[in-house]
Amino acid sequence: QLRLQESGPGLVKPSETLSLTCSVSGGSISGTNYYWDWVRQPPGKGPQFIGSVFHNGDNFYNPSLKGRVVISVDTSKNQFSLNLTSVTAADTAVYYCARHLRTCVNVICHKFFDPWGPGTHVTVSS
Amino acid sequence: DIVLTQSPATLSVSPGEGATLTCRASQTVDRQLAWYRQRPGQAPRLLIYDASVRATGVPARFSGSGSGTEFTLTIGSLQSEDSAIYYCHQYNNWPTFGQGTKVEIK
Numbered sequence: 429q430l431r432l433q434e435s436g437p438g439l440v441k442p443s444e445t446l447s448l449t450c451s452v453s454g455g456s457i458s459g460t461n462y463y464w465d466w467v468r469q470p471p472g473k474g475p476q477f478i479g480s481v482f483h484n485g486d487n488f489y490n491p492s493l494k495g496r497v498v499i500s501v502d503t504s505k506n507q508f509s510l511n512l513t514s515v516t517a518a519d520t521a522v523y524y525c526a527r528h529l530r531t532c533v534n535v536i537c538h539k540f541f542d543p544w545g546p547g548t549h550v551t552v553s554s
Numbered sequence: 555d556i557v558l559t560q561s562p563a564t565l566s567v568s569p570g571e572g573a574t575l576t577c578r579a580s581q582t583v584d585r586q587l588a589w590y591r592q593r594p595g596q597a598p599r600l601l602i603y604d605a606s607v608r609a610t611g612v613p614a615r616f617s618g619s620g621s622g623t624e625f626t627l628t629i630g631s632l633q634s635e636d637s638a639i640y641y642c643h644q645y646n647n648w649p650t651f652g653q654g655t656k657v658e659i660k
């Protein structure tokens with residue numbers, strides 16, 4: 429059974445970079461037809477899509493995050509990572525990693541997220 | 555961005571009763587819509603995708619319908635473990651989620 433687990437600091441200072449890692453077990457990131465995703469959920473709100481990475485490093489990001497996001501993959505460790513720069517209090521949220529099936533080639537298209545990791549809470553505060 | 559509006563915000567039902575949750579999209583999403591259940595302190599769990607397809611392991615009392623801009627999630631014979639927040643999610647364009655419907659079991 430595929431399992432995803434987020435890890436990283438629970439507290440980040442304003443203007444600094446938020447860095448999280450998602451470790452995948454029970455299956456391989458390599459050679460599969462899935463995108464690996466980051467989704468966050470601010471307190472009391474619905475989830476918000478951050479971005480996705482494929483095992484070959486292809487990625488795409490939610491335009492609303494305005495160039496602050498980088499998602500990378502390390503197939504040797506079966507992990508993928510999120511870096512979010514210049515954080516503010518508005519970036520305080522539970523951050524989830526997830527997976528979705530790739531159904532398009534050469535164009536960006538999206539699918540439902542399944543499964544999700546349990547999530548990790550990140551607070552942005554000085 | 556496509557805005558998803560869920561109603562009602564809160565629903566209180568007795569065990570064994572049914573519930574109908576609605577999700578309206580600000581523009582068509584065809585049938586590219588999923589429903590998730592999120593229990594307190596847990597991650598969302600996929601229930602329905604492509605508007606009406608039950609995910610693996612999801613009980614038959616969960617059903618989804620709709621297309622275009624209006625969708626419903628119907629839960630038959632509610633049980634205590636169904637107390638949660640339910641979110642819709644469209645993936646026809648950049649993914650967006652609704653604000654959720656909280657289902658309370660009396």
